[in-house]
Amino acid sequence: AKLLVLHGPNLNLLGTREPEVYGRATLADIDSSLRERVEAAGHAFESLQSNAEHVLVDRLQAARQDGTTFILINPAAFTHTSVAIRDALAAIALPFIEVHLSNPHRREPFRHTSYFSDLAVGVVCGFGADSYRYALDAALARMAAPAG
Numbered sequence: 001a002k003l004l005v006l007h008g009p010n011l012n013l014l015g016t017r018e019p020e021v022y023g024r025a026t027l028a029d030i031d032s033s034l035r036e037r038v039e040a041a042g043h044a045f046e047s048l049q050s051n052a053e054h055v056l057v058d059r060l061q062a063a064r065q066d067g068t069t070f071i072l073i074n075p076a077a078f079t080h081t082s083v084a085i086r087d088a089l090a091a092i093a094l095p096f097i098e099v100h101l102s103n104p105h106r107r108e109p110f111r112h113t114s115y116f117s118d119l120a121v122g123v124v125c126g127f128g129a130d131s132y133r134y135a136l137d138a139a140l141a142r143m144a145a146p147a148g
């Protein structure tokens with residue numbers, strides 16, 4: 001099985017971006033610990049960060065044909081704006097977990113709505129970099145056992 005991890009806009013700045021909100025872990029730190037656990041479980045791993053909505057839409061469309069079986073996505077600001085990324089997830093119909101470092105429900109009202117949550121298997125938010133770790137636990141439990 002294959003896990004695809006998608007990170008939305010400004011997450012390339014993790015580590016230096018508002019560390020009191022998002023923590024000190026970098027995106028490379030997060031991806032490398034996810035990769036380690038996914039590969040140790042016998043699955044393939046791919047991740048992509050983009051600041052561009054169309055890049056994320058294109059990557060999701062490609063996931064339909066590249067063997068992806070499960071997705072973790074932190075849509076970042078697109079959580080609250082992107083019908084296009086939502087529609088891509090609906091179109092490919094692959095199971096996904098919505099992840100956030102912060103707890104958007106404790107923040108400004110415009111962060112309280114998500115275009116993704118009602119389509120997601122589940123949502124993990126508020127635990128910093130550990131949000132990804134907890135989401136991965138749930139994803140691994142749902143991914144098919146590796147062949148052999």
Ligand code: DQA
Pocket residue numbers: 009010011074075076077078079099100101102103104111
């Ligand atoms: C975020 C929360 C969003 O509201 C914000 O726009 C982000 C990051 C998070 O991981 O906490 O960029 O998705």
